[in-house]
Amino acid sequence: MENLLRRLPLLVAVLGLLLFLAVPPFLPRWTLFLLTLAWAKAMAVVGIVLLLRGGLVTFGHALFYAVGAYAAGFASKGLGVRDALALVALGVVAGAGMAALLGAFLARYREVYFALLNLAFSMVLYALLLKFYWVTGGTDGLRFPSPTLAGVTPSPPFLRLAHYYFTLGLGVLGLYGAYRFITSPLGYTLRAVRDNEVRVEYMGGSVWRAVYSAYIFAGALGALGGVLAGMAVGHLVPELAYWTQSGEFVFVALLGGTGSMLAPVAGSIVFEFVRNYAFKFSPYTWQMTLGFVLLFIILFLPGGLWSLSEPVARRWAKWALSWRQGP
Amino acid sequence: MGAVLETGALTKFFGMVRAVEDLEVQIQEGELVGIVGPNGSGKTTFLNLVTGYVKPDRGWVRYRGRDITGLPPRAVVELGIARSFQMPQLYAGLTVLENLLLALAIRAGKGGEFWSPLAQESRVQEALHILQQFGLEAYSHLGVSQLPEGGRKLLDVALSFARRPQVLLMDEPTSGVSVKDKFAIMDTLVRVLKGSQVTTVFVEHDMEVVQRYAQRVLVFNDGKVVADGPPDALFADPSVRRAILGRD
């Protein structure tokens, strides 16, 4: 049974992937859109979780989300780039580049200062996006024309589906990359930094390098999320960089849990759907609902929704094995 | 014969407080040296200065003739001097085995790698071997918090030992450990370290431990070395006893 449990994350991942591949063609358009958006945003949340593993919280991750989205948007509108993969590559490079620039300074900071500095820079970007409206479209926003994939523009009935599978594919890639990172020596150094920075230095490890690498990777993931979300929505607004967007990413990170790289996807999906339906149901209480959910998680379920997976899995495994042993 | 580790004129003040002043220490290759002295005599500051956690106001530190004064801990460790702590500095979020695997990965220069997993076969084997030497193998897959205090101390030293240092400085390896475990722990530590020919310096408050294991003892008092010699002769000296115990 222990063996089964040890394999559990892999089982869930495979099962989940199958579901994510097979079910969507049968989903209604709006649901498909929400799912696509959830997967896109999950990338930014994975970036947050990565940094959380290093003990760092950022209140400005929307910076990279917006950088990715707008970089792709400018490339699409200004340079006429249409290919989806090219746009993603541009967005991710822009995000990683920004992270490399900022991270060089920020990697030395911790705790509230790290969080606030990230906040400051994200608000600077927000102000820029708002003020330079002749470039960015200001509050009206920037339209993001539908990209092509390998020269092909999917016809309208399949457009949403194409967006979805494209996002899913890159999302899975992002998750895998994060998984490889966190199980590598650099990833473990990052986790060690959270526990005991002094010890890392005394082991000959570089705290700065671990934090800096994680920051760049997280920035790239944030930008990836931004590009994918921008493509899904088709319209970019300065609010992509606003602090409430950063807050949402942190919220989802906690909602899903930080115990696994799969958790952000679960958290993101739950969040998008709950928010959508809670808002429809009662526009004046959905924020309150989020607030109560956050309180509940902080007080009673600090590991997020994912921490429920082990007890649930145990029960399921017991039940499954009891069948094998016969009546 | 050149000393493997030596300091001269080493001075550090914390504000008005004199931690060490004009400290002169020479450690020879392969020695097992104990450092004793009352609280506040500068023992931990000495370790901090040598390993670069703190920069001296004046003076120098040399390792195999090379000046290492003021180098940060990471550089000092890379040159071959490792250090363990009075309060064990471990990674609470990782298992015992993972703690050691990380130490080994960093030593191999793989600390910055992000494309290969930490838990590679050869590395795991080496880690388990080290845990065996320290008697911690049974705790491999447990969290650090599940170690008894003695185990935590041993793991702390094991992490430093995993670096294959030439010199190991231990800060009170048996403090906070129950009386019956003290000697068991020191036996293990000395056996492993002597077996690998690591020059060992340990700060200790327990005179029995020092007397039993140290070949040579340095007595610190008020930021200076006031006595230096083999333990039995040293502890028989009344002025030394006065310095350490406050009476004859």
Added chain:
Amino acid sequence: MQLLTVIGFDGTVLASWLFLVAAGLTFTYGVLRILNVAHGSLYALGAYMGAFLVLQYFRTGSIPLLAYLLLLAGALFIGLTAGPFIERVCLRWVYKREEVVQLLVTFAVFLILEDVIKLAWGVKPILADKPYSLLGQVTLMGINYTWYQFLLIGIALGAGALLWLVVNRTRLGKVVIAVVNDREVSAALGVNVPRVYTVAFVIGALFAALGGAFTAPMIALVPGVGVEVIVLAFAVVAIGGMGSVQGAVLGSLLVGLARATAIHLFPELDLFAIYLIMALVLLFRPQGLFGAVQVRRI
């Protein structure tokens, strides 16, 4: 020359507003070590309550002076009810947890209060501008000012002076300073630390509500006011040094003058003058202008 005066005055008005908004936040942080995101909601609640009372009053009453007292009353009401409630009911559970967790709890409270405001007062803009317009304008040296702006400066000065008096000249103040310096020792000496926490939090809430109440007559009040205020307050607090009220004074002046300069000379930069200053200060002096550095010993 005239431009300098205008910038100086506008900057001072902005600084007064920022001080009212930020002083409470930094004070609360200094004592409880919690960065209270719900500070923005307390500001908004103060604004709505003040506006509400004023609008109700002007239906029937006509003594103008009472309007200002009502604004004050609204602020006091919010500070003295919402303040203790939030601290006792929500924050008390997480005092032992990490700073970031505590901050996220305040973020949750903020989300909840945002909707409470919508449920209580709706989403349509509320204009309670009588107290502002009643005071009228005055022209000094060829520049137009409104008396209300002077009132705002006066309130900021008054509140700041009151806080200074309480902290430095009363027994309560000394107890607060003791708790700030070392809560464990204070508790060991018999100080009722939980009660000090509540008092400190309420003081912060009062400042926030005061800022909100007296800003309400100057703007069209909509539910989103708290959202923008909180990030500005964060910026000023970070610049001044977290926990330092003198830092909040200096920080507000710095930001207020910078923003006024930007508004008059470089309008594109006005929004991000504050965040740029915040980023620069934190990069070169992470603890802020008056903040304390923390060292780790092994």
